[in-house]
Amino acid sequence: KNEVEQSPQNLTAQEGEFITINCSYSVGISALHWLQQHPGGGIVSLFMLSSGKKKHGRLIATINIQEKHSSLHITASHPRDSAVYICAVYPNTGNQFYFGTGTSLTVIP
Amino acid sequence: GAVVSQHPSRVICKSGTSVKIECRSLDFQATTMFWYRQFPKQSLMLMATSNEGSKATYEQGVEKDKFLINHASLTLSTLTVTSAHPEDSSFYICSVWTGGYTEAFFGQGTRLTVV
Numbered sequence: 001k002n003e004v005e006q007s008p009q010n011l012t013a014q015e016g017e018f019i020t021i022n023c024s025y026s027v028g029i030s031a032l033h034w035l036q037q038h039p040g041g042g043i044v045s046l047f048m049l050s051s052g053k054k055k056h057g058r059l060i061a062t063i064n065i066q067e068k069h070s071s072l073h074i075t076a077s078h079p080r081d082s083a084v085y086i087c088a089v090y091p092n093t094g095n096q097f098y099f100g101t102g103t104s105l106t107v108i109p
Numbered sequence: 110g111a112v113v114s115q116h117p118s119r120v121i122c123k124s125g126t127s128v129k130i131e132c133r134s135l136d137f138q139a140t141t142m143f144w145y146r147q148f149p150k151q152s153l154m155l156m157a158t159s160n161e162g163s164k165a166t167y168e169q170g171v172e173k174d175k176f177l178i179n180h181a182s183l184t185l186s187t188l189t190v191t192s193a194h195p196e197d198s199s200f201y202i203c204s205v206w207t208g209g210y211t212e213a214f215f216g217q218g219t220r221l222t223v224v
Contacts, residue, residue, distance in 0.1 A: 002152070004152075030209075030210060031210045031211065033213055035213070035215075040118075040217070040218075041118075041200055041202070041217065041218035041220065042215065042216075042217045042218060043202065043204075043215035043218070044215070045212065045213040045214070045215075048210075048211055048212065048213070086152075086153070088153075088213070090209075090210035095158075096143075096155050096158070097155070097206075097210070097213075099152040099153045099154075100152060101150070101151060101152045102150075102152070
């Protein structure tokens with residue numbers, strides 16, 4: 001069983017739609033990252049969360065430590081948001097990150 | 110923040126040959142770098158932790174004699190896939206995590222195809 005589960009695996013949206021990607025994990029964590037992987041493969045970190053909520057432009061990330069759950073929201077989605085979004089957690093007891101399998105998002109004009 | 114540069118971005122090699130992939134931390138002295146492998150539609154899988162000036166730490170199931178890691182300086186780690194075979198074809202990506210786990214920076218990745 002993977003320590004990090006993401007849903008949905010694939011998501012297609014119309015431009016302008018509000019999008020939510022979910023991440024559930026099974027271990028106690030020190031931090032959670034939301035990563036964006038572009039079609040060419042390059043990965044960038046969007047957010048690091050240890051509690052609460054963060055917002056950057058049209059992106060909002062929330063985390064509920066008690067429920068071991070995080071969500072990534074994209075408001076007013078745009079075709080350039082099309083990418084794979086990956087959730088990564090750093091366990092309290094550990095020295096490496098665990099990654100979800102990613103959510104492939106396609107935003108159609 | 111740190112900028113991580115990985116080279117080459119794509120490489121095609123013949124079966125039995127070796128391929129070297131470089132990962133450079135351009136503005137951050139990285140005592141530790143991480144090498145991941147990603148198969149299509151799958152998670153990033155940690156292969157090894159590269160430690161400057163000492164031996165790399167390999168994850169279970171990763172052959173250290175096949176995937177040679179050298180971290181000779183604070184800004185450069187290399188992964189050499191020796192005697193490559195078609196099953197080694199994959200996407201390899203390096204990363205640097207600063208502050209333990211608070212910031213993550215990734216190389217552009219290397220798409221290796223062994224023919």
